[in-house]
Amino acid sequence: MTPAAHISAAIEVLDDVAKRRRPAAEALKDWGIAHRFAGSKDRAAIASLVFDALRKRASAIYVMGADDPRAIMLGALREARGQGVEAIAAFCSAAGHAPAPLSGDERERLETASLNAAPDHVRGDYPEWLASHFEAAFGARAAEEGAALAARAPVDLRVNILKCSREQALEKLAHLSPASTPLSPIGLRIEAGQGRGPALTAETAYVKGLVEPQDEASQLAALLCAAGPGEQVLDLCAGGGGKALALAGQMHNRGQVYAYDADGRRLMPIHERLERAGARNIQVRAPRGKVDVLADLEARCDLVLIDAPCTGVGAWRRHPDAKWRLAPGALERRLKEQRELLAMAVRFVKPGGRLAYVTCSALREENEDQIAAFLAANPDFAARSAAEIAEGAGLPDLARFASPHGPGIRLSPATSGTDGFYVCVLAKR
Incomplete structure (x- = not known):
């Protein structure tokens, strides 16, 4: 396939994503099945174009003055790939499987449209409904932080x-x-x-x-928990086991990590990963109907980790299509789940133990606001300062990422060069 044909295919996939409102990976997979002549390099090139277009969807629409898949792709070639109008026009020849030639309006917009006067959510390429949330989290840096979240991740x-x-x-x-x-x-x-x-x-x-x-921010989140050899640790939202494996390494296979998740299906990948990693101190606790599989851990844990389900705003570099599927209702559901997990975790923290709350979100509502509400309802817990958290993990330099909105540490592509993460450690008196 030619580069021009790759662009035509990417437009086709974007159309499928828009019409069926589904993950881009699913649409790309189906396109590949329907077009078996495309080799692996062709499919990779098409996927790259699709994800670049989704990263820059808002700015591409603004530049082109239209929101159809072709307009988004053309705008993204300029905004995501730095292509000039003549280079884009050369792709659009209608020859073979190339897109149709540029119209006069398309050419003019590609030549002259500017983002200088665009609102923050356009320059930062995030949904307009999140504009007030980004302003609350980042203030005047909202567009800069959004743009960093729209970049490719290493x-x-x-x-x-x-x-x-x-x-x-x-x-x-x-x-x-x-x-x-x-x-x-x-x-x-x-x-x-x-x-x-x-x-x-x-x-x-x-x-x-x-x-x-594992993204560097996720590695740091586990390190900031400062799990030590011999400790009893409960990973309350273990999922596929990424954090549990990291904790087991920090503990040098001494002590015990209990990996639990309310959805047992999410725990399935952990078993193969445990064997490959050589982690021998992880005990998987899958749900069993109405049986309380964590009853024996009540008030026994040195550390309880909540790697909380969240909107995933901080991971948009890796999942650019997710930001356009995110809706206000999803945020409300996540906030409810987070409150419930924080309330549940209290039961397992022993006196003198600690509770680590982690999200891959940049929104205050999911981070500092949740901690403030938790502390108001649980006076026997106290938040450790960013300096205390960082020094306790032997990483004192991380204190410079202290949240300006309350206790905890904030990481983001624009400030730390990582995914967006929030980490707060609470100590039980």
């Missing part, structure tokens, strides 16, 4: 310190040109290019459990 890996050191992992993966992550002492970073990232599941270092894909 591939970050967590080194499994149960099996090797970062230096050894760097050597094993030298052919991928990894670098040490600037903030996490156990992370590697592979910069993203225009196409598909490396096939990590085919790498020996991954197969043998030396590394796991």
Whole structure:
């Protein structure tokens, strides 16, 4: 397929995403099944175009003055890829499978449209209904933070310190040109290019459990919990086990991590990951009907981790289509779930223990506001300062990311070069 044909295919996929309101990955998969002549490189190129268009959807629509898939794709070629009007026109020749030629209006807009006077949600490429939420979280930097969340993310890996050191992992993966992550002492970073990232599941270092894909902010969130050898730790929203595995490494397989999730289906991937990682101190507690599978942990845990279900705003670099599917009702549901999890967690924290609350969201409502409400209702808990959290984890430099809105640490692409995460540690008196 030619680059022009890739653009035509991307427009087709964007049309499917818009009409059926479904994840882009599903639409791309179906397109590939229906067009088996397209090779893996073609499919990767088309996916890259689709996700770039979704990253820059708001600014592309503003530039083109239209919101149809073709307009979004043309605008994204300019905004996401820096293509000039002549380069875009060369793709649009109608020859073979190329898009139709540019109209006079399309050419004029590509040449002259400016984002200088555009509102923050357009310059930051986030949904308009979130404008007030972004302003509350970021103030005058809302558009800058949104734009950073619309950029491509690098591939970050967590080194499994149960099996090797970062230096050894760097050597094993030298052919991928990894670098040490600037903030996490156990992370590697592979910069993203225009196409598909490396096939990590085919790498020996991954197969043998030396590394796991995990964004640097997620690595830091686990490190800031400061889990120590011999502790009793409950991961209350374990999902596929990413944080539980990281905690097991910090504890050097000593003590116990109890991995629980209210939806047992989300726990299924953890079993294979445990074996690959060599983590021997993780006990999976899947729900069993009305049986209280956590009853024996009441008031026994040194650390309870809530890796809370959230809107996922902080992970938009990796899931750009998710921001356009997010609706106000989803935020309200997540806030309710977070309140319920915080109330549930109190039961398991022993006196002198701690509760770590983590989200991959940038919204105050899901972060500082939830902590403020929790502290008002639970006077036997106190929030640790950002400096205390950072120093307790042996990462004092992270104190510079202290939240300006209350206790906790805030990370974001624009400030820390990571996904957007919030971490707060609460101590039980």
